[in-house]
Amino acid sequence: MTLPQRFYARPTLEVARDLLGKVLVHRAPDGVTSGVIVEVEAYIGEDDPACHAAAGPTTRNAPLYGEPGRVYVYLNYGLHHLVNAVTEREGFPAAVLIRALEPMEGLELMQRRRRRMPWRTGKPAVDAAQLCRGPGNLSAAMGIDLGLNTRALFRRPLTIEDRGVGVGAVTWGPRVGITRGVEHAWRCWVEANPCVSRVSSPAARP
């Protein structure tokens, strides 16, 4: 079942946790790809210095201020598209960044798309666990780009669905790849899952 809009109209940390185990599905012209969400991060409000809305509304971050249940896609470092599910309520900028998937359908198509990345052209295939490990990798494998920005996640072609997949233990830790807002443990991932982009938690080594 496709998650309804009301799923997203809740506190962002709750949505983040509940997205683990749900399935991101892209029914694209060149085929269907999907994967179980295993790692996410929350970005919450203008008071969150790492949130794109930290400096107030702009053209780019407008989707964050829009209705929950839509996707906010943006281009990062000039070559990676990052996928967020907008949460909370209209007028309050917040979203959940999807950082990693465990691939389900369309593995071969994912491989073909991944090989189009500049540094991967002509290189051998990666193993399945790495296809959607990391936010840049998963958007490439799923064929998600700016063309899908602001689309509703409760309508095709890009949906998030509950397929009854159970996740085991879940861990919270600091978000990665940012310089400000590190004090918040707003990254959430499935423990011991090989598709999670970073395994280490706050306390790294025993």
Next chain:
DNA sequence: CGTTCGATGCACT
């Protein structure tokens, strides 16, 4: 193990 750095585009200042 660790750190550095190139690829690459564009919103923002």
Next chain:
DNA sequence: GTGCATCGAACGT
């Protein structure tokens, strides 16, 4: 002109 919510290879220790 600056600085990214990245990736992966190339180095150094």
